[in-house]
Amino acid sequence: MDKREGKDRIAGYREFLKDSIRKKVDFSRTDQNQGAVTPSPQKDISPEKEIIKLSEMGDWPFVKSIDLVEAIAARKSRRKYLDVPLMLDELAFLLWATQGVKSLTHGHTYRTVPSAGCRHSFETYLCVINVKGLDQGIYRYLPLDKALVCEHKVDNISTRISKASLGQAFTGDASVTFIWTTIPYRMEWRYGMAAHKAIAIDIGHVCQNLYLTCEAIDSGCCAIGAYDQVMMDSLIDVDGEDEFVIYMASVGKVKK
């Protein structure tokens, strides 16, 4: 590839960051405007799987009433975790803060984070390594049910997650790694080809809430955008087409 070709290709990728696509989309042709059924805000649950009910807002006395300004000022990426388990109630708090549903109206979920067109295209998977009350394994948050479903157990889970994170060993030391997938159709249903930038913006809000709420429970987190796509999709068992990993963040107890 010569220099000119490389520059053109980079310019092509930059287009993704602009909103120019909106003028190219015929919104009367989107699935929503063609009357297609609203995609469900939560993936189905296999009936044979174990469901773990989570505690709810009001049940979390351990959450320090930390000043918002203090939390923003203290926030940083933390990659060194203590060998101390996260409590299940603490995990419930973090899940609520990142994807919790406050109300459901005509198939739209209003959550603790914003989302373009209220589409909320994400599912939250958890690679659980050291959470009191949970066996190691892959779990999924059920925001409508305020519960977790145990998806499957994984042998050598610390090694698997750190390999799938391109050797970022701190993921293997974390209590839990949040693994967010997107189901792009939830956004495409409304915005067609203009959906994808909105999905990328949406996930940033989710992770920022995780960073800030970790500060209130003596924990720390680190965003992870570098991972092996195929290995990570396979670890949580998603198809990589209609649903795939978009972002991750590891969480653990930290010394402050």
Ligand SMILES: Cc1cc2nc3c(=O)[nH]c(=O)nc-3n(C[C@H](O)[C@H](O)[C@H](O)COP(=O)(O)O)c2cc1C
């Ligand atoms: C989109 C994104 C992807 C990131 N990916 C990684 C990653 O794969 N591994 C990592 O150790 N840190 C990752 N980080 C954390 C950044 O390295 C970190 O935010 C940056 O160095 C600034 O440090 P601070 O968060 O402590 O302010 C990522 C952050 C963002 C926002």
